[in-house]
Amino acid sequence: MPQPKYLTGDTAAIEEFLSRFDVFLFDCDGVLWSGDHLFPNVPETIEMLRKKGKQLVFVTNNSTKSRADYKKKFDKLGIPAEVEEVFGSSYSAAVYIARILKLPAPKNKVFVLGESGVEQELDAEGVLYIGGTDAAFRRDIEPEDFTNLANGSALDPDVGVVLTGLDFHLNYLKMATAFQYLQRGAVYLATNIDSTLPNAHSLFPGAGASGAGLTKAIGKEPLSLGKPSQAMMDAVEGKFQFDRSRACMIGDRLNTDIQFGIDGKLGGTLAVLTGVSKKEEFLAEDAPTKPMAYVNSLGDLLM
Amino acid sequence: MPQPKYLTGDTAAIEEFLSRFDVFLFDCDGVLWSGDHLFPNVPETIEMLRKKGKQLVFVTNNSTKSRADYKKKFDKLGIPAEVEEVFGSSYSAAVYIARILKLPAPKNKVFVLGESGVEQELDAEGVLYIGGTDAAFRRDIEPEDFTNLANGSALDPDVGVVLTGLDFHLNYLKMATAFQYLQRGAVYLATNIDSTLPNAHSLFPGAGASGAGLTKAIGKEPLSLGKPSQAMMDAVEGKFQFDRSRACMIGDRLNTDIQFGIDGKLGGTLAVLTGVSKKEEFLAEDAPTKPMAYVNSLGDLLM
Numbered sequence: 001m002p003q004p005k006y007l008t009g010d011t012a013a014i015e016e017f018l019s020r021f022d023v024f025l026f027d028c029d030g031v032l033w034s035g036d037h038l039f040p041n042v043p044e045t046i047e048m049l050r051k052k053g054k055q056l057v058f059v060t061n062n063s064t065k066s067r068a069d070y071k072k073k074f075d076k077l078g079i080p081a082e083v084e085e086v087f088g089s090s091y092s093a094a095v096y097i098a099r100i101l102k103l104p105a106p107k108n109k110v111f112v113l114g115e116s117g118v119e120q121e122l123d124a125e126g127v128l129y130i131g132g133t134d135a136a137f138r139r140d141i142e143p144e145d146f147t148n149l150a151n152g153s154a155l156d157p158d159v160g161v162v163l164t165g166l167d168f169h170l171n172y173l174k175m176a177t178a179f180q181y182l183q184r185g186a187v188y189l190a191t192n193i194d195s196t197l198p199n200a201h202s203l204f205p206g207a208g209a210s211g212a213g214l215t216k217a218i219g220k221e222p223l224s225l226g227k228p229s230q231a232m233m234d235a236v237e238g239k240f241q242f243d244r245s246r247a248c249m250i251g252d253r254l255n256t257d258i259q260f261g262i263d264g265k266l267g268g269t270l271a272v273l274t275g276v277s278k279k280e281e282f283l284a285e286d287a288p289t290k291p292m293a294y295v296n297s298l299g300d301l302l303m
Numbered sequence: 304m305p306q307p308k309y310l311t312g313d314t315a316a317i318e319e320f321l322s323r324f325d326v327f328l329f330d331c332d333g334v335l336w337s338g339d340h341l342f343p344n345v346p347e348t349i350e351m352l353r354k355k356g357k358q359l360v361f362v363t364n365n366s367t368k369s370r371a372d373y374k375k376k377f378d379k380l381g382i383p384a385e386v387e388e389v390f391g392s393s394y395s396a397a398v399y400i401a402r403i404l405k406l407p408a409p410k411n412k413v414f415v416l417g418e419s420g421v422e423q424e425l426d427a428e429g430v431l432y433i434g435g436t437d438a439a440f441r442r443d444i445e446p447e448d449f450t451n452l453a454n455g456s457a458l459d460p461d462v463g464v465v466l467t468g469l470d471f472h473l474n475y476l477k478m479a480t481a482f483q484y485l486q487r488g489a490v491y492l493a494t495n496i497d498s499t500l501p502n503a504h505s506l507f508p509g510a511g512a513s514g515a516g517l518t519k520a521i522g523k524e525p526l527s528l529g530k531p532s533q534a535m536m537d538a539v540e541g542k543f544q545f546d547r548s549r550a551c552m553i554g555d556r557l558n559t560d561i562q563f564g565i566d567g568k569l570g571g572t573l574a575v576l577t578g579v580s581k582k583e584e585f586l587a588e589d590a591p592t593k594p595m596a597y598v599n600s601l602g603d604l605l606m
Contacts, residue, residue: 146505150502150503175512175513183506195522199449201453205479217511
């Protein structure tokens, strides 16, 4: 595998790299921003790519936000973007459930372990759900819950899917309820399974961590609808209709973003060093995942 | 591997089996009871073994209860037992931290993800801890928590160990806090890592599930001080001083109880079918773990 090309400071190389692609898929957290911290020159870089006529897609695994929520975040941070350019893992999961899985009614309701971003996208696709941010599930488990979950009286017989995303309000009651649905045969899906979430210049538990208890209990992994799952790439391509050989994935994580682009047979991948993965990880001779090129930060592309 | 011998209803075989052992190690949940449901003839069977002069040890992975809590449960269900006969995974972990790990003060405090059983046993061994049932951690994570955890201002610099057990009050704040300690080099221990907890004739998420998010985030497994970890067997033998060839482990789970006895080179293992594992699992030719013998339920040993 060829070594990744370092583009920072090399204007000619950047020009040549950008000319190879018509479409850029961006990861958001760790690329455009970290939490509420915008990285330098990001709006200007995005604007520059638009002026060059590039199509931009913001592909994010953060399931806590809907596309509309993301649009607000872009606006707040001053990054020019449209709702339709955002493709989140919650949207990806909603599309999968509504258009691909298509379980026959009435047993097609979703039990959600996650935040409102998941709920909004399920609503947008007309998918019925329970759980999620419902206050009835945001409490401690009580002795009678064990009985009522075990005998099924606390369960909705129409639930046919369990969908997990990053849940800042995870608790034992929700995990136990979801586990009962899985034991009764519900389809097990995840918006994404990232182990960590970059925030405040540090790492916090990600969607893969908030769903890991359920995965451990049931003893099998969910089907993930986020990066690097190609179910997400297929959905992105289905929506935006582009030539994969003229598309480039830009991200900070080797095992999600960069692998997502490689597995999807995109024309290129670009790593930024403002997030999770360090350059030592992909410059090592035996690194399993190598981007085509890398920059210190996205703003280094600005010319 | 010889096929497990079925003892139910075979008085001569039971008599012969019991005569081989001086010590019986019992799992509790799934063997003596399920939740608050006592299995038939359990007190009488325990009494019968005592009359035959057997030494009894109740070895349990349930970390939510201390030995004193367990004694109360035995009393309530009418099973004759002494506090000193109980060996729980919380006690096992406390003994490991205090007597084996022995981190130098002051960086020897424990951050607990678990219930009061863990706290009581740490107290009994003089180990300092934070977290656990402290109401300060039983709340939703707030935006400023991300900042204060990331910059360390919300962390106790004396924490050198993270100990996870079954936590009915798990939440994202506790998981994120524990994750920060692990990222800063804290030793990662678990009372046990059972994936499920039998209760109300069904399965619920176990300690391995409540700790799985942290394991996923940090990307490594904790050292488990519960079955089938031999760290627990060594501690049990150290306390009770017996000949392993004259000891028998009785349990309902192949991959914890029975494996625990086999790995510990005990003279025998006996499976009961009142808990997690089904007989089909160990009667299969290629079953990785086979008990020496099995009964439908513990009370079948009563003669």
